[in-house]
Amino acid sequence: MNEELIIKGKLAKEAANSLSLLSAEEKNHALLQMAEALEQGVHRILEANKEDMRNGRENALSDALMDRLMLTEERIYAMADGLKALRGIEDPIGKVEEMWIGAQGIEIGKMRVPMGVIGMIYEARPNVTVDAAGLCLKTGNAVILRGGSDALHSNRILTELIATAAEKAGCPKGSIQSIEQTGREVVTEFIQMTDYLDVIIPRGGAGLIQTVVKNATVPVIETGIGNxxxxxxxxxxxxxxxxxxxxxxxxxxxxxxxxxxxxxxxxxxxxxxxxxxxxxxxxxxxxxxxxxxxxxxxxxxxxxxxxxxxxxxxxxxxxxxxxxxxxxxxxxxxxxxxxxxxxxxxxxxxxxxxxxxxxxxxxxxxxxxxxTDGEQFGYGAEIGISTQKLHARGPMGLKELTSTKYVIYGDGQIRK
CATH class of the missing domain: 3.40.309.10 (Aldehyde Dehydrogenase; Chain A, domain 2)
Structure with missing residues (x-):
């Protein structure tokens, strides 16, 4: 397997273990630092995006794709505001949603927990880099991002800024990472990293999503083809x-x-x-x-x-x-x-x-x-819009990036 993928996969797995133990206050502090890093890095982000826009014009991208690729000061500040808004949304991690009495008086509950390591594959929209990282961090998940080659320079600087800010704020190294290598072979290996990834979320056109669904061995949450x-x-x-x-x-x-x-x-x-x-x-x-x-x-x-x-x-x-x-x-x-x-x-x-x-x-x-959008539905940012029926459907906010585990309290009961 590709050496970069192995290194980043191991780092993300280690980070996920520590991230799951961070308090809501610690994660909210990191989100604020990430937002401020974007605001302070506006000039660097715009310069990187100019390079992607120049390449997009040379590659004859459609006007619609160019619009999705383009970053402006307003859009960058909107991404920062999205991170800040996440701080005001209730942290689902550790929340016990149900509690009941089972056999012989044992108390049984269902607790919200992180998924672990989330792999994101997406196209052309640099804002997804920030949205996905913020949502994953708030839910205690490590994330490995693989953006499209069209947005390579924009995604690189965005990831650098927010990952560095998160680490300085106390998040473990490897909480937010990106894969910069291009090519189908890297994508194929990435979506088959069952030793390191707990779920893959593709976000883009029909071709990308179908490629991931057909070739992934990691569980997939299918998003967003919108006819x-x-x-x-x-x-x-x-x-x-x-x-x-x-x-x-x-x-x-x-x-x-x-x-x-x-x-x-x-x-x-x-x-x-x-x-x-x-x-x-x-x-x-x-x-x-x-x-x-x-x-x-x-x-x-x-x-x-x-x-x-x-x-x-x-x-x-x-x-x-x-x-x-x-x-x-x-x-x-x-x-x-x-x-x-x-x-x-x-x-x-x-x-x-x-x-x-x-x-x-x-x-x-x-x-x-x-x-149909996480912010419009009141979820804050979204990681995608799920069009499947298992686990999550529609705009995916914080709750959709968690799983559950049963927690059981006893007082010496044994099964007869």
Missing amino acids: CHIFVDENADLEKAKQIVINAKTQRPGVCNALETLLVHKEKAKALLPELLPLLNEKGVEIRGDHFTKEAFEDAIEINDSDYAEEFLDLILAVKVVDSIDEAITHIQRYGTGHSEAIITEHYSNSRKFLRCVDAAAVYVNASTRF
């Missing part, structure tokens, strides 16, 4: 629909909770589409639609069925006119990725039907899918 839909029901308020759709598609198109496919009931299509689609187009959105869509907006591009399965992560929108709520639900069941789905309706029964029948981590009534 998200909004269905405008026949009972929708059209003004609400227009505002929600425009927000979900254009507010930040390169993220996993952005709208990718708009489904419109045939009874609302003639009233909505001729007004809505030009507004989207003015904001740079390319419209791909069926023949009803093209009738409503002549600049629409004829859609292929494969487009309905696409996570564009760009200013591209698939549009389909449907005959009923049942057809909309069937479409979502076929093409959705279990991330975030929404219905716009003023009809109570239809909203309830949509909530019951649509299988996704987050299902909305009359709101933008862009709210």
